[in-house]
Amino acid sequence: xxxxxxxxxxxxxxxxxxxxPIFAFxxxxxxxxxxxxxxxxxxxxxxxLITYMSVPLFIFFYLYYKLRHHTHLVPLEKMKLK
Numbered sequence: 419x420x421x422x423x424x425x426x427x428x429x430x431x432x433x434x435x436x437x438x439p440i441f442a443f444x445x446x447x448x449x450x451x452x453x454x455x456x457x458x459x460x461x462x463x464x465x466x467l468i469t470y471m472s473v474p475l476f477i478f479f480y481l482y483y484k485l486r487h488h489t490h491l492v493p494l495e496k497m498k499l500k
Contacts, residue, residue, distance in 0.1 A: 420494045421494070423499065428499070450470075454469040
């Protein structure tokens with residue numbers, strides 16, 4: 419739309435957009451948060467660390483990749499759509 423096109427010109431249309439991606443994101447957050455809810459109830463820090471150590475690890479590797487390869491977001495006006 420920023421480049422003067424309509425959504426009907428796109429080759430792919432997500433079936434439940436925008437509800438589908440939002441629902442999937444919320445569901446992922448619920449699954450990650452609910453992995454070990456018992457550890458939070460008992461404040462068992464070792465179990466909390468073991469269960470959720472993948473989250474900061476993912477953030478670390480994501481930021482490492484972004485900094486190492488100097489990637490950046492492409493503005494909507496400069497994206498090649500077709």
